[in-house]
Amino acid sequence: MKQPTFNGRVLLPMDVIEAARAGEPLALERILRYYDRYINKLCTRTLYDKDGLPHIGIDEYMKHRLQAKLVEAIVVRK
Template identity: 85%
Template sequence: MKQPTFNGRVLLPVDVIEAARAGDSLALEQILRYYDRYVNKICTRTLYDKNGLPYIGVDEYMKHRLQAKLTEAIVNKK
């Protein structure tokens, strides 16, 4: 059976989402890995090094907060 895709990317199976909602930590990790590229994209900011020079990078604080919110939304979904 062919897996469903959206814009050329294979979608997460529903059973993985249901397992994560039931408390399966491996399924939750799989969901976080699935969305990792998207989260990195929206957390990309202009940051400054210790000398005050700007560079483009991922705001790790923002990334961890978004991952926590995603985890909370999955686990607390009724």
């Protein structure tokens, strides 16, 4: 059976999502890896080094915050 895709990318299987909602750590890690490129894109910023020169980089603080929010949205049931 062909796996469903969205914009050419294979979607996460439903059993992985259900396992993550149940608190399975490996399933949560798989979801975080699945969304890693998207989160990196959201956290890309112009950062400045000690000499004041700009460079493009990932805001690690924001990345960790977004990952925590994603895990919270998956695990916490309202």
